Amino acid sequence: MAYDLKVLEEGCKAYKIALSEVQKEQFIRYYELLVEWNKVMNLTGITEFQEVLTKHFLDSLSIVKAVDMTKLHTCIDVGTGAGFPGIPLKIAFPHLQITLLDSLKKRLNFLDTVIEELKLEGICTVHGRAEDGARKAEHREQYDLSVSRAVSRLASLCELCMPYVKEGGYFISYKSGKAQEELTEASKAIFVLGGKLDKTEAFQLFGTDMERTLVVVEKKKKTPKQYPRKAGTPAKEPIL
Template structure:
């Protein structure tokens, strides 16, 4: 975990021995459970540290995460970026949402194993929990590493964000064209692109782009549309 500690330091994050131990346990349990269920195609320790742990923490180089923020990790999968962010920033109150129940069970086991508090899991579809009376406009920040075009991802995520809060997707590669196409959708949903922040994982050539979308006004009630529509027919 020395590699993790040093790279986190470059991002301005000082990990304690306890936090490094939590990352170690997370890695070991991820690899153990990955033998019986599909959680990640990345299993080499150094790669997990770079492509999952440090990648998840990269947001800290572009945004102040030391405040007591409420955070939704939508389509969290094996817990990225939500669990690494929670380990490094215990002040965050995090909700992990995923549509696959077996992944949620895995995440519950990880939370228990690491002794994390102020973090919960929800099994369900993004479209369902964004409805009024559920989790709509409840979060200071929504993050997602889910692989989806920005128009679709915005329709899934922006309804969860409070006015004045942010939706920040973790994107890869050149996103100029994708961002241009998503502009209309982001505006319709009540958001505005504030900045586009590029990040390179220390010691690698792996690049990540964070799109900082600020929620300027309430999302119209008709969004998100019914299950499957945001992906099938992007705004």
């Protein structure tokens, strides 16, 4: 089947990302696997090819508006779901060492298949809750970058994601719409967990009229040992 990649190519050009033919084929195969597996499990409500290109692939890659990915080496995608943004970032930036963390084993089975089919190296899946993974020495404060496209409130996400970031690294949250209210709400959590708001990048998602915001938090000092709290607590009782 012939796929029209024009919007992906133009979007990547706007993001100053050069895709090889191999990388384009990887995005196509990822899409095919996503649709195939989505028939038997709930991975995404978006399955039309052009929509996946914009709302999943280009949205995932939009992080380049906030940070120079070529200068980062290790990244963890917390609550990766169907692999966004982690897999698109790995395809576009093969040098990245990426960890995909999710609490649902079925989703990780899908991602393991994607990794194998796309012949991706330097990427692994980890099964578990974010609160538990961040207490393990092999993950705690080991990453240049922690990312999340999860729909949780920013105050909760900070507690789930920031313990993974090493000092001098970044936690970047992908938010739909404007994030000012959530930012105000999360200001205490950011400080308590050892971070400082670096910047926010508000923009329109390429090829759409959808508003997006990237919230960039720099890790200034180690996260206190008591965080994250036990599973479920950050969502129920965020640091406010």
